[in-house]
Amino acid sequence: MAAEFRSHPAGDLPAIVPTQMEITLATRRSVGARVSRKGAGVRQRTAVEAGTVWLCPVGVGEDDINISAPLNEILHIYLPASRFEALAELYGDARIRADAVRYLADVQDPLIRQIGLSVLGELVQETSAGRMMVESAALTLTARIAQAYGHDRPDDAQLSQEDSACPDRIQRAVDFIRDNLDRDLSIAELASVACLSPFHFARMFKRVTGQTPYGFVSAERLECACRLLADRRTSILDIALRSGFSSQAAFGTAFKKAKGCTPSEYRKLLG
The missing domain is CATH 1.10.10.60 (Homeodomain-like)
Structure with missing residues (x-):
């Protein structure tokens, strides 16, 4: 996942065709500002309030974007299509795709806002396990977008057998963390130690330990x-x-x- 925090002057923006899923979050209100954009044959006009979210899926060309007044403190998050492919593989559902997300504006989603502000916090002030936090945020954000703004995922019952073995697997990851606190740990590496997919690992780690992997590593360090x-x-x-x-x-x-x-x-x- 990539992220940038910036301001935008008033005016027209050039046409773009994103190669990654783009999530845009207004972290505060821009008085009198409205964003007008057109993509997938849809015209959208949105007032810029704190917490407003825009979604632009992979391959949806935006050819007419206008900002009526300067925008301040806008967070852009970019998710590669591979994030959605991994989620689709985990659930065995080929309908989960980065290009299957709807082109939306004026989305009011407290979870996306919370994730965005967490990522912003790491951009502003580094923490010891920041990379892991951002990796966990990317997993959660991908799942949220796929679940709420794309196709539904299948039932979790298929994971029940795997769940029963999770405490032992999570303990292996906990032991690995404690033995490697001076290393640059990642969700992918810890998931491999636990023999779980990254998404399933992050979900089960919280269930077993009561903490996110990021929070656990930060506390241990x-x-x-x-x-x-x-x-x-x-x-x-x-x-x-x-x-x-x-x-x-x-x-x-x-x-x-x-x-x-x-x-x-x-x-x-x-x-």
Whole structure:
């Protein structure tokens, strides 16, 4: 999944034919702004309010786009068709396709908004397991779009036998996480360890542990960092890198948000 956060000036936009599923989210109201666009033979005019979502499926050409007033703080998320193909394979339903999603404007979907704001939060401020969070968000977002704005998925009964074996499989992934906290973990790798599809893994991990994979990894890395801070021979930069952060500054910001003090202050409290 790719994402970008930007503003748009008023005026006409060039015609486009997206090669990926595009989800556009207005994160705040743009006073007096309306978006007019035409695709799949449909003309749409939408006021830009906080939480408004636009969907543009793969291959739907937009040849007439106009923005009446400047737009601020617009999030664009792009899902490759392979995300939908993987979901179709999981459920054995060939109707689930990126190009089967409807061309829609003025969508009010709290789940899509929540996912979008989570992705935006990672763009604004890095976290230790941000890549995993974004990967989980991509899985959930693909499933939501396919379920609500494309064809229905088949019954979950076909997964019941697999579900019964999930606690042991999830425990394997938990053990793997704890042994590899300093590595760049991904949902795909953890799902492979558990012998599950990425989508099924993310769903079952939450059911078994009560946490998302992203939340679990973040918590485990934070506890690991706390233990490492007790050893004054280990620099804070080294602890940051071993905790999955790209810099000491990003680590310090995330640590203070979670613990209420900086890593240096926490180390002093340990005596």
